[in-house]
Amino acid sequence: MTVTTNIHNLRSSIPPGVTLIAVSKTKPNEAILEAYNAGQRDFGENYVQELVDKHEQLPKDIRWHFIGHLQSNKIKYIAPFVHLIHGVDSFKLLEEINKQGKKHNRVINCLLQVFIATEETKFGLAFDECQSILTSGEFQKLPNINICGFMAMASNTEDETQIRHEFRSLKDFHSKIQQTTNTELSTLSFGMSSDYKIAIEEGSTMVRIGSLIFGERDYKSS
């Protein structure tokens, strides 16, 4: 019941151009089905094995987003079905995804993960690394991947000014890079439960929301 209510409430506060990803990591299939029955079709997972299991067990029209840190030896497990891989942080990973895409005769959608936070623990490419991937033309030789935009995470802070500033730096980079490449980079994946409103104000087109839909995660029992 609450999942349904949470989905409806979020829907009414998210503009039509922004895709809501329900982040269901560590959550049971029943909770996912409740969101599904409320009309939700995009779900995000961080762990490969969990994603593979849920894909097997749940309705086939779910669009599965991989939002975690992807190791190249695990791409093969999600390549047959994944809708969008959010956290691509190296050219080598793009090459591996391309290889697996080819095996499964698919073009796999990817987002480059950009580092915008001040913390040193977060994964991601620096702006200049991103730029060199996109302008070198090397990725154009990879026919089984499609780079659709960028993913980022703001610093884990209460300071809204800083969060806004970090999101804005990505949006500015995006506007700049759009003019120098002829790739359509239409997707900007940023914003989570705590900062999605700021993210939308700063130009996000895809918000990844877990705890506001499913409640807090309990890692101990999973």
Ligand SMILES: *Cc1c(COP(=O)(O)O)cnc(C)c1O
């Ligand atoms: C877990 C996770 C989310 C969702 O976090 P909430 O704070 O629960 O909304 C979003 N993005 C990524 C990359 C995550 O790992």
